[in-house]
Amino acid sequence: MTEAELHDWRAFEMRRVDMKFRLSAMVLSALVATSATGAEDQTQPSYFAALLARPGLEIEACYTTILAREGLDSPACASALGQIWIAQKAAKVNFFDFRDKDGFKKVVAKLTSARNQGREDRQSQPFSQQVRDNMRIVVSVARTQFKDDRVSQCLTEIRYRGDASSPYCDYTLALLNLALFTSTEIPRIKMRREDMAAVLEQALPTK
Numbered sequence: 001m002t003e004a005e006l007h008d009w010r011a012f013e014m015r016r017v018d019m020k021f022r023l024s025a026m027v028l029s030a031l032v033a034t035s036a037t038g039a040e041d042q043t044q045p046s047y048f049a050a051l052l053a054r055p056g057l058e059i060e061a062c063y064t065t066i067l068a069r070e071g072l073d074s075p076a077c078a079s080a081l082g083q084i085w086i087a088q089k090a091a092k093v094n095f096f097d098f099r100d101k102d103g104f105k106k107v108v109a110k111l112t113s114a115r116n117q118g119r120e121d122r123q124s125q126p127f128s129q130q131v132r133d134n135m136r137i138v139v140s141v142a143r144t145q146f147k148d149d150r151v152s153q154c155l156t157e158i159r160y161r162g163d164a165s166s167p168y169c170d171y172t173l174a175l176l177n178l179a180l181f182t183s184t185e186i187p188r189i190k191m192r193r194e195d196m197a198a199v200l201e202q203a204l205p206t207k
Contacts, residue, residue: 044110044114045091045093046091046093047084047087047088047090047091047093048087048111048114049091050086050087050090050091051083051084051087051111051115052111052114052115054083057153057156057157057160057161058076058079058080058083059080059083059108059111059112059115060112060115060116060156060159060160061074061076061080061149061152061153061156062074062076062077062079062080062108063108063109063111063112064076064152064153064155064156064159065077065146065149065152066105066108066109066206067204067205067206068146068151068152068155068204068205068206069146069147069152069205071149071152072101072104072105074149074152075149076149076152076153076156077104077108080108081096081098081104084096084107116160125198126194126195126198126199127192127194127195128190128191128192128194128195130189130190131189131191131192131195131199134184134189135199135202137180137183137184137189138176138180138189138191138195138199139199139202139203140203141176141179141180141183142176142199142200142202142203143203143204143205144179145172145175145176145179145203146203146204146205148175150168150171150172150175151168151172151175151200153168154166154168154169154171154172154196154200155172155200155201155204157169158196158197158200159201164193164194164196164197165193169193169196172196172200173191173193173196176191176196176199177190177191
């Protein structure tokens with residue numbers, strides 16, 4: 001190899017090493033940026049801690065009524081808003097603007113998700129053949145009953161506690177069967193308690 005060829009080879013190697021270094025730096029910068037963004041997305045407001053520790057289901061019930069009928073005027077959402085204000089006051093952060101309805105819905109959705117991380121999906125499929133054969137009308141009837149907050153409360157307890165035996169669900173089962181009895185022809189459709197989880201989930205206008 002001549003001296004000129006050696007010089008050209010060394011220059012080529014230096015450019016190759018420089019390009020490799022620049023590429024590695026770019027990849028590292030992208031990874032750092034992605035990591036920082038992910039950490040930022042996972043960051044929760046300071047007042048969330050107190051709300052995540054609360055044992056009640058008011059926040060989840062508010063979220064369910066929002067899904068069911070945009071029920072921001074429900075007792076559950078009034079209670080959830082009060083809890084958020086109290087937590088914000090204790091954390092010494094700016095109070096939530098109650099006029100910002102979209103913002104409130106996002107906060108409730110985020111809280112509900114954070115409060116129920118790792119929860120197994122307890123939703124069951126309709127049990128009785130009669131309901132399976134008549135799902136369209138059963139779901140249609142159930143959807144009309146979400147105007148009653150007690151029905152939303154029943155679904156909340158099924159979703160987040162796996163409990164379909166509460167007084168709210170007793171009421172919901174009786175209400176749905178009465179509605180089915182008055183709206184369907186013979187043979188009458190009768191819903192069983194085991195049917196409620198899947199029927200109410202499918203009846204939600206918004207998932």
